[in-house]
Amino acid sequence: MDRPPVVALDEVSKSFGAVRALSGVSLRLLPGEAHALLGENGAGKSTLIKTLAGVHRPDAGRVLVDGEAVRFSGPADALAAGIAIIYQEPTLFGDLSVAENVFMGRQPLGLGRRIDVAAMHARTSELFARLGVRLDPARPARGLSIADQQLVEIAKALSFAARVIVMDEPTAALSAHEVQRLFGVVQALRDQDAAVLFVSHRLGEVFELCQRATVLRDGEFVWSGGLEDETPDSVVRRMVGRELSQLFPKQDTTAGEVLLSVRRLTREGVFTDVSFDVRAGEIVALSGLVGAGRSEVARAVFGIDRPDAGSVEVRGKKLRHGSPTAAMAAGIGFVPEDRRQQGLVMDASIERNTALASLGRLSTFGLLRGKSERALAEDWAVKLRLRFARLGDPVGVLSGGNQQKVVLAKWLARNPSVLIVDEPTRGIDVGTKAEVHRLLSELAGQGVAVLMISSELPEVLGMADRVLVMHEGRLVEELARHETTEERVALAAAGQVAS
Amino acid sequence: MTATATAPSRRTAARRLTTRVGRVRELGIVVALALVVIPTAIVNPRFVQPQSLRDLALNASIVALLAVGQTLVVITRNVDLSVGSVLGLSAFLTAQHFADHPGTPLLAGIGFGVATGFACGLLNGLLVALGNVPSLVVTLGTLYVFRGVDYALAQGRQVNASNLPDALLDLGGSRVLGVPVLVLVTVAVIVVAAVYLRSYRSGRELYAIGSNPEAATLAGIPVARRTLTTFVLSGLIAGLAGALWVARYGTVDAAAGTGLELQVVAAVVVGGVAIFGGSGTVAGAALGALLLGTITSCLVVLQIPAFWQQAISGALLLSAITVDRLLALRLAKALRTTEGTSHA
Missing domain, CATH: 3.40.50.300 (P-loop containing nucleotide triphosphate hydrolases)
Incomplete structure (x- = not known):
């Protein structure tokens, strides 16, 4: 079971000006495992995700792919390494077709390196069929519901056989039924040995889906381990567990009108x-x-x-x-x-x-x-x-x-x-x-x-x-x-x- | 069996609607063309004689050429205001080169103009893509810089047709199967650009950049390099247009193409290219150039006072944009109501 991680962060730190967003954070994503990333708002989750995405370069520490230290010079490098990110806010091109959104930069080519539109639509339909959804590949992405936009993003990740799929709050905008379907997709990805990093505030879902979790607080690594011996309460305590500092408490007043x-x-x-x-x-x-x-x-x-x-x-x-x-x-x-x-x-x-x-x-x-x-x-x-x-x-x-x-x-x-x-x-x-x-x-x-x-x-x-x-x-x-x-x-x- | 085939009709309706609106934009220009040409032809039948139509196409072809380059730039959510000045600089340098070196082969001389445009476009592109300066500001600046260089080099001189080689002047007047060569060159450029934008990965990436620049970066698209390329292409095409200007008019001074950039931007907008990027075609932009050129000619033929011509052209431009905006709003609404529903 303890196989080497596909992607790992090793003691990664990142600051923006005087603000320390991450300090010495480590993370190991194992193949075939769904890993939860937990923490309050501002704990550093977004920075961590953007580091994996190649958007941010760490000030210190290493990003490892298959055990090798790598330096992503941009999102293209992270994509090439097989890391797909599904952002909380879908990042689609509204003017382009659904199929083009899925295959942007990797469109199937035909004669004379021209894009083979028919093949692109067919392959998009296949991906949607695997996800169990019916969306017209030729329609523009503009006007899709958030849930459908997310599905397009997932289809994109499937299309290049991503080995690591990061989902930032994917369920925030989904109905219960859509969430179940998404979980089916994640399960299928795990069966194909992909590593999934799942960011969610819904602890019920985290426990249903994930085997492991890493907790961040104020940009620092707090805890990482299996979820089998944990409860939502114990995880929340790890997320918030800080001393009430010497902040100025409000004086009591009597409430008026x-x-x-x-x-x-x-x-x-x-x-x-x-x-x-x-x-x-x-x-x-x-x-x-x-x-x-x-x-x-x-x-x-x-x-x-x-x-x-x-x-x-x-x-x-x-x-x-x-x-x-x-x-x-x-x-x-x-x-x-x-x-x-x-x-x-x-x-x-x-x-x-x-x-x-x-x-x-x-x-x-x-x-x-x-x-x-x-x-x-x-x-x-x-x-x-x-x-x-x-x-x-x-x-x-x-x-x-x-x-x-x-x-x-x-x-x-x-x-x-x-x-x-x-x-x-x-x-x-x-x-x-x-x-x-x-x-x-x-x-x-x-x-x-x-x-x-x-x-x-x-x-x-x-x-x-x-x-x-x-x-x-x-x-x-x-x-x-x-x-x-x-x-x-x-x-x-x-x-x-x-x- | 694809999922599309089994998709409920509502979703294919969304697709049909989109393609239809896409066509409506170009069809609309054709209809508008008919609406201005037919009444004019009734008033003055000579307006639709072959020679008159050839003049129409010839007059529009330089603006149409520039509109093609401009479309590439505008699709990426940028603008190139320097095209008129690039054309002027290229036209003067090309003419000067032919005059100073009488033995210059035709293509080498035109290549000289194209190279001038390339250099100008490269400067624009570097400032926008690497300097991260808004293109409106950069090209507004280079509009004056290039024109200034043009005046400085010309020093009040002009190059006359008598100093130009016959091969070049013949190019401006010659025809193949009755169609002027300049028009054919323009059509060729339009076709190449249209195929590039429609069927090549890097062409599609231009739309992606204009549609959602942030997402384009996250998708690993080399945004800076693509932006640079569009400015280089726009400059290059303006350089070519400069050389063709010489061929067409024969006499060139430093003022050639002054103010042309606004006609070009107008043509692009009338042609259905979204000014905030992400959509539009070169064919539409070229049709836009033809429409604006035709309107001007019609107003002359109809003997509308010159004072009114500009105002009427402007009003037509506004109505084109209004129609475009209404269509876009209707489309967006229709797409929302036909959205997804894939997982009821």
């Missing part, structure tokens, strides 16, 4: 029937896996995306859908997930960015007064302990934590009654993190209703009065502060609600 009330909010195919309240002085965390629909709910509440059904009320007054202007007028502030793209104008100065949401108040007869802009920025820079050289410097030169403070200042300058923060401490150093937490806690103390989206469980546990857990677009669990444990949140997020 309901400031934000969301009722049966639905955006088709994204989230369904989401209802919750946030009271003055409360911090409510919206937890769940990436792709569960948390940020999308926040965007809909703030009016960036238009929901298909449901309502959003602020202080009992219904908000017009799809209008950030209305949301701002009603007193909502929104600190988005991606501060570089959505939160800040990176080339503009600190003072410009701080004043950006308060321009109406800072101008006289439509003309902006630079002096009041500066005064506002100075005021908030002191309040938030911003570290900067000059207020006229572009915000892009600040550190991540200080950039986030500028985004917060921009909204706080409007005195919001409801503040939505999406991943408020992502990519921020520990010290500033605690400051952001202190700030959120103070705001709640002043009667602001805070809705916080966070993938970091310690942050959720330390800060939230209540935790709402989303799974695949629905709210599946609501936990009060005293009931919240890492295990309960993680299990609910993985769709395993203790009933």
Whole structure:
């Protein structure tokens, strides 16, 4: 049984700037075995997959194929080594036919090295027949459902007899029936001695499909071994098992009136029937896996995306859908997930960015007064302990934590009654993190209703009065502060609600 | 027995719809051509005499040639705005070369023009593919650079037909079976490019790059090399067009082909090549060039005031794009409703 691995990673490390995505991670993929890669959001799974795919080159450590150290100079090399990756987001060419998507770069050739379209269609049909699906090889890939797109990706992997197939969350968008069929395909691949690396947050599926697992946490290797002696609980403990660090805990406040009330909010195919309240002085965390629909709910509440059904009320007054202007007028502030793209104008100065949401108040007869802009920025820079050289410097030169403070200042300058923060401490150093937490806690103390989206469980546990857990677009669990444990949140997020 | 044969009719409907819309784009241009030619011919029957039709084809062939090169570039989600300047530079250098070296064989002289275009295209391609600069910016820059070099070399001079070899001038006027040689050359280039785009792996990869650049990288397609190649080909074709320009007009100064790039881009768009890449054919683009050229001629024949001609051409361009967009939207919707359903 213990045959040499087809592909292995040996003590691989990879950093992006100052962020260490992988440090000393090892992985062995054996022929005929399905191997699960487990870890929370941000544990380094995607980086590991992209290293196998030849997209990232490791800073240290080795990639081994059949025991030989190799250097992939690009995705083409990984493909040539027989490694097929099925990404979470299918990577198809919408304008091209299904068959061309399967055989891109490897189309069967006929006379004069011209592509033999008939042969290509026939072989695609054969592959689909093996997968037990009926898709027209000649139709364009555009318009296929996610499940069908995934099948095209799998057919692609089959078409070049891949020896290693990596599936990143392949079941996230599939129905139960489709999942079973996929498992049949994986079983068949294993019978042909392929190695399968399976990334999934659905632990039930992991235990059904996989023989072994490797667990990552914060970019570090935690554990690898057979799954026969493990249980979902023991695996979750390995995934989250870290000390609750010395983060700033939220001070207790008494919750006041309901400031934000969301009722049966639905955006088709994204989230369904989401209802919750946030009271003055409360911090409510919206937890769940990436792709569960948390940020999308926040965007809909703030009016960036238009929901298909449901309502959003602020202080009992219904908000017009799809209008950030209305949301701002009603007193909502929104600190988005991606501060570089959505939160800040990176080339503009600190003072410009701080004043950006308060321009109406800072101008006289439509003309902006630079002096009041500066005064506002100075005021908030002191309040938030911003570290900067000059207020006229572009915000892009600040550190991540200080950039986030500028985004917060921009909204706080409007005195919001409801503040939505999406991943408020992502990519921020520990010290500033605690400051952001202190700030959120103070705001709640002043009667602001805070809705916080966070993938970091310690942050959720330390800060939230209540935790709402989303799974695949629905709210599946609501936990009060005293009931919240890492295990309960993680299990609910993985769709395993203790009933 | 393939799965296709047993597939329910709904899915083959999706396929049929796609091919039909694909054809509609080219058919639409033919219909539009008929719509402008027929009324014009009724007003002025001389418009459809052989000589007049030959002139139409000749006038359109240079733009059509450039449109072929442009199509290769646009399919990969890029654009080459320098083609007019490349043509001008190539035309002047080719003419100058023939004038300075009276004994130059015809093909060697044309090859000189093609080589000029190749060098220009290589510069564009290197800046875009390796320098990672958006092609719009790069080729907008080289549009002025190449034209500037052209003016600097010409120093206000022009090369006249009397200084050019007869072989070259004959090429511009000669015909085979009544069809001008220049038109035949253009058709040959169109056919070669069409076959390349349709039936060769690297040709298909151009569509893949334009359709989803990120996925193309992940699929192991050498995106930078392919992009470089399209710019080289576009430059090369513009160089050839420059040499043919000399053959056709006989007199060349540094201003040859000024502003042509916008006509070329318009032809490509009217011809159904998606400006954001991923779809379109060279045949469509060439038809687009023919349509735009024909419209201009018709407006002249119909004695529409010159002031209105540009506005009318522009309005037609807009309506072509509108129709194209509506078709694309309808197709996308139809594809969604006929999607998969393979595993109910």
